[in-house]
Amino acid sequence: xxxxxxxxxxxKAHAAMKAGEFSAVELTQAYLEVIKAKNKDINAYLEVxxxxxxxxxxxxKRFKDGTAxxxxxxxxxxKDNLLIQGKIASAGSKIxxxxxxxxxxxxxxKLKNEGVIxxxxxxxxxxxxxxxxENSAYGVTKNPHDLSRVAGGSSGGSAAAxxxxxxxxxxxxxxxxxxxxxxxxxxxxxxxxxxxxxSRYGAxxxxxxxxxxxxxxxxxxxxxxxxxxxxxxxxxxxTTINDSTYKSERIGRKKPxxxxxxxxxxFGGLDSSVSEAFASAIRSFESKGYExxxxxxxxxxxxxxxxxxxxxxxxxxxxxxxxxVRYGLHMDGKDGxxxxxxxxxxxxxxxxxRRILLGTYVLSSGYYDAYYNRANAVKGLIxxxxxxxxxxxxxxxxxxxxxxxxxxxEKGSDPVAMYLEDIFTVTANLTGMPAISIPCxxxxxxxxxxxxxxxxxxxxxxxxxxxxxxxxxxxEIQ
Amino acid sequence: xxxxxxxxxxxxxxxxxxxxxxxxxxVKEFDSILGYVDQxxxxxxxxxxxxxxxxxxxxMRPDVVESISNMDRERLLDEAPDREGDFIAVxxxxxxx
Numbered sequence: 385x386x387x388x389x390x391x392x393x394x395x396k397a398h399a400a401m402k403a404g405e406f407s408a409v410e411l412t413q414a415y416l417e418v419i420k421a422k423n424k425d426i427n428a429y430l431e432v433x434x435x436x437x438x439x440x441x442x443x444x445k446r447f448k449d450g451t452a453x454x455x456x457x458x459x460x461x462x463k464d465n466l467l468i469q470g471k472i473a474s475a476g477s478k479i480x481x482x483x484x485x486x487x488x489x490x491x492x493x494k495l496k497n498e499g500v501i502x503x504x505x506x507x508x509x510x511x512x513x514x515x516x517x518e519n520s521a522y523g524v525t526k527n528p529h530d531l532s533r534v535a536g537g538s539s540g541g542s543a544a545a546x547x548x549x550x551x552x553x554x555x556x557x558x559x560x561x562x563x564x565x566x567x568x569x570x571x572x573x574x575x576x577x578x579x580x581x582x583s584r585y586g587a588x589x590x591x592x593x594x595x596x597x598x599x600x601x602x603x604x605x606x607x608x609x610x611x612x613x614x615x616x617x618x619x620x621x622x623t624t625i626n627d628s629t630y631k632s633e634r635i636g637r638k639k640p641x642x643x644x645x646x647x648x649x650x651f652g653g654l655d656s657s658v659s660e661a662f663a664s665a666i667r668s669f670e671s672k673g674y675e676x677x678x679x680x681x682x683x684x685x686x687x688x689x690x691x692x693x694x695x696x697x698x699x700x701x702x703x704x705x706x707x708x709v710r711y712g713l714h715m716d717g718k719d720g721x722x723x724x725x726x727x728x729x730x731x732x733x734x735x736x737x738r739r740i741l742l743g744t745y746v747l748s749s750g751y752y753d754a755y756y757n758r759a760n761a762v763k764g765l766i767x768x769x770x771x772x773x774x775x776x777x778x779x780x781x782x783x784x785x786x787x788x789x790x791x792x793x794e795k796g797s798d799p800v801a802m803y804l805e806d807i808f809t810v811t812a813n814l815t816g817m818p819a820i821s822i823p824c825x826x827x828x829x830x831x832x833x834x835x836x837x838x839x840x841x842x843x844x845x846x847x848x849x850x851x852x853x854x855x856x857x858x859x860e861i862q
Numbered sequence: 863x864x865x866x867x868x869x870x871x872x873x874x875x876x877x878x879x880x881x882x883x884x885x886x887x888x889v890k891e892f893d894s895i896l897g898y899v900d901q902x903x904x905x906x907x908x909x910x911x912x913x914x915x916x917x918x919x920x921x922m923r924p925d926v927v928e929s930i931s932n933m934d935r936e937r938l939l940d941e942a943p944d945r946e947g948d949f950i951a952v953x954x955x956x957x958x959x
Contacts, residue, residue, distance in 0.1 A: 469937075486937040622921035689899045700876065707877070709952055714943030720953040721877070729879035737878055738891060744872045745864070745892075755899070761907035799891055800898050 387414045389549040394606045397552065398454050401447055408443035408457030412436055412501050415459045419503070419550045427525045428535070428544035430464055431472065432504040443499045455613055456499035461551035463542050464505045465512060465588040466597070468492050475588045476508040476520040476538075479706050479713045479731025489586020490621070491555060491597050491614040498613055503551055506541030510733045511703065512562055512590045514538050515805040516795070519735040524792055527570060530832045533789040536566030536805075542600050543570040553601040553610050557587055559594045560691055561784075561809025564821035567600050568784035568837025571823050573854070574600045575607045578844045579816030580625035582611070583618035591698040592623075594691075594813040604822060604854035611847065630845025635778050640849050642669055642840075643679035643777030651685050652807045655787035657827030661836045662783045665824045665857070669781075672856060679773040679780065683765040684811055688803060690766065691810045693746050693759035699736075700743025706731060738799065767815045774843050779853055782808045784821040784837030788829065808839055818842050820850045822858060864892045 387406055400406055416436060423429050436459070443457035462468065465475040467485035474480040488496065495502075509519035517525040517540035525540040527533040528548040535544040539556030543566035546554050556563040558576040567574025575598045582597045589595060599610035617624045635641045644666060654662070670676055708714035708727030715726035732740070746755035773780060785805060795802045812819035824838035838857070842850045855861045866885050869892070873880045880888070935948070944951040 483941060484937075486934065486941060619923075622923070683905070686902060686905055689902050692895060692899050693902070704876075708943060710950060711941035711943075720955055723953065724877040725879040728877055732878070737880075737884075738888065740876050740878065741869070741872045741888065742892070742895060744876045745868075748872070748875070754903070758902050758905075758907060762902055762905050765905070765907070798894065800894050803895075803898075 387411060389414055389418065392552065393603050394454060394458055394552060394609050397458060398456075401457050402452070408440040408447070408501065409437060411457060412440035412459050412503070415503055415550060415552075418548065422528075422548045422550060425526065425531060426528055426535075426544050426548055427523050428506055428541045428548060428550055429461065429504045430474070430507050430522050430541065433471065433502055436501055436503050439501045443501060446499050453498050454609060455495065457501060458552050459501040459503050460495070461503050461506045461542055461545040461554040462492070463539050463554070463556050464508050465557060466492060466555055467586040467588070468502060468505075471505065473505070473588065474521075475512070476510040476517075476522060477731065477733065477736070478521045479727070480588075481521075481713065483712050485586075487586065490583035490618050492586060494614050506539070506545050506554060508541055509538035510736050511588065511699070512538040512557055512559055513699070513735045513739055515561070515565055515802055516790075516792075517541060518792065518796065519733055521733055526792070527789045527834075529571060529834055530789065530829070532791055533834070534569065534792055536569035536789065538562040538566075539574075539600065540566045543567050543572055543574065546570070546572045546600050546602060553599050553606050555597060555610075555614075556600050557590075557595055557597050558813065559591045560695060560813050561806040563598050563600060564784050564809050564819060564837070564839060565805060568821045568839075569789040569835065571835030572600055572602055573604050573607050573820065573822050574598070575611060575820045575850070576812055576818060577611060577615060577847060578625070578630070578818045579813075580623045580629070581818070581847070582615050583621040583624050585618055585620035589702040591695040592702060593698060594695060596813075603860055604820070604851055604858055605860050607820070608851045625845070627845075630843065632843045632846045634849065635776060636675060639672070639674045640778035640853055641675045641677060641776070642666070642853075643677050643773050643780045645679050645681040645684065645773075645780065645782065648681050648684045649782060652782075652786050654783060655827065658783045658785070658787060658836055661825035661827070662781075662838065665838045666781065668857065669853075674853075677777050679777060681766075681769045681773060681811075683762065683769050686762050687766055687811045687814055688807055690759045690762045690814060691806070692742075692803060693755045694763065694814075696739040696743035697747050697756055698743070699739045700741075700747065703732070703736065703740055735799075763814050766811060770811070770815050770817065770841075778842065778846075778849055780841040782839050782841075783824075784808060784839040788827040788834035788836055812841050817844050818847050818850055820854050822854050863896060864889060
């Protein structure tokens with residue numbers, strides 16, 4: 385039978401497998417066929433696992449013996465920086481090209497318990513540093529909506545895999561927008577949880593105070609189901625929180641109140657297609673009974689400069705572990721210390737080297753106060769603005785990106801031009817707040833319709849309001 | 863702004879070999895990025911709002927050795943570029959006279 389993958393959701397697939405309309409093996413085969421047909425052009429997957437059908441057979445058994453859960457037999461893709469025992473996890477880098485994970489990440493272990501099918505690992509910017517996957521050591525991922533454009537990044541492979549119907553959902557990581565920005569550019573839903581909501585154990589670290597693992601899916605409900613399965617406190621990640629860590633009371637009586645930071649949007653420099661789509665999204669919320677308020681986030685204009693101090697500082701220490709001694713690439717020099725120099729030069733790509741050096745600079749004596757301490761102080765001011773705004777609203781709406789997907793190579797020469805992609809997403813990482821990107825109209829370019837995204841941010845711990853508003857916006861609840 | 867000599871020092875601290883072409887392009891990129899980041903110097907931070915994000919606190923755990931299975935030990939050692947028995951092999955650090 386032919387399975388309509390494009391309109392399939394987790395709940396529909398679960399019902400169909402339970403009713404025996406198709407099996408997990410058949411569903412997995414359908415995805416593998418799509419991958420075979422499309423991946424050579426799109427390059428969403430770096431590897432398709434050869435045991436996918438075996439996993440599906442095990443899932444079918446669970447349907448027979450009655451132990452199947454909502455996620456049993458659901459095929460997914462995982463970003464190349466998430467550890468699955470025995471599989472390669474290269475983080476898009478040459479330095480880990482042959483590295484086989486020695487244990488399961490917590491999120492992987494949780495999904496394995498559910499009986500999820502892991503189809504393969506997806507392309508990404510090296511160590512999650514970038515907004516286009518152009519920094520991958522394994523070639524760029526192309527946007528399924530226009531192959532001359534980027535899929536976004538750094539979780540570009542995960543977003544493209546879902547957008548091309550090559551997986552029901554995918555896991556990504558988000559340090560400054562790396563789940564939400566590619567989801568926006570590929571026309572799918574991307575969700576970054578509250579900091580600490582999901583264990584980072586087994587995710588290859590980039591900026592540890594900012595990184596979170598989250599789902600990319602076609603619907604908000606699918607992302608909610610996956611998040612519910614992977615979140616929770618974990619002894620192996622001391623920064624994880626529990627469901628009662630944050631208490632929040634909603635302002636809106638019937639519907640959440642949505643805040644719009646008008647001045648910040650103007651500062652971000654919106655493409656006209658994006659302002660139109662955003663305005664129409666706000667009108668749609670109004671027509672559904674949501675109250676809209678103007679809010680002010682004066683310090684958000686400094687969010688990107690803050691990010692480009694704190695993140696490279698953390699990158700420089702996190703990437704210090706790649707020394708060619710315990711695992712990964714090793715290049716031989718005349719002595720031990722020369723081994724380090726040669727290994728790291730040969731293994732790291734240009735952007736990684738740039739950020740390691742930048743981080744070393746902002747942390748070095750004489751500059752620490754001027755850069756790192758100051759950036760942390762401004763981060764505090766940004767968080768204060770958000771907390772103040774959340775005294776009168778429940779959600780904050782912005783576009784996810786200032787413009788639709790750009791051409792491959794378009795932002796190659798100037799790093800700052802690429803960094804500006806994250807202007808609206810990076811605040812959620814700096815403040816630790818949950819945020820979601822949902823599809824919101826399209827922009828016409830060269831005869832093609834490119835997806836746009838709407839971003840909603842909520843108080844820490846208030847994922848529920850994000851999911852509720854997201855589902856209502858996309859018409860997922862009647 | 864930043865000089866080639868500064869960059870060489872940073873590369874030494876970070877243990878990365880740089881060639882002349884790398885240095886030349888990195889100096890320019892550093893100028894562009896630091897020029898952008900320098901706007902932070904104008905922000906009034908006298909309010910000292912600097913603090914932790916959310917309710918995250920330091921979490922302590924007892925410093926005890928936990929045993930791992932032989933299989934896990936093998937898996938870990940197998941990833942090392944060079945090993946001798948149950949040790950990871952590296953080059954001699956102290957030179958002989």
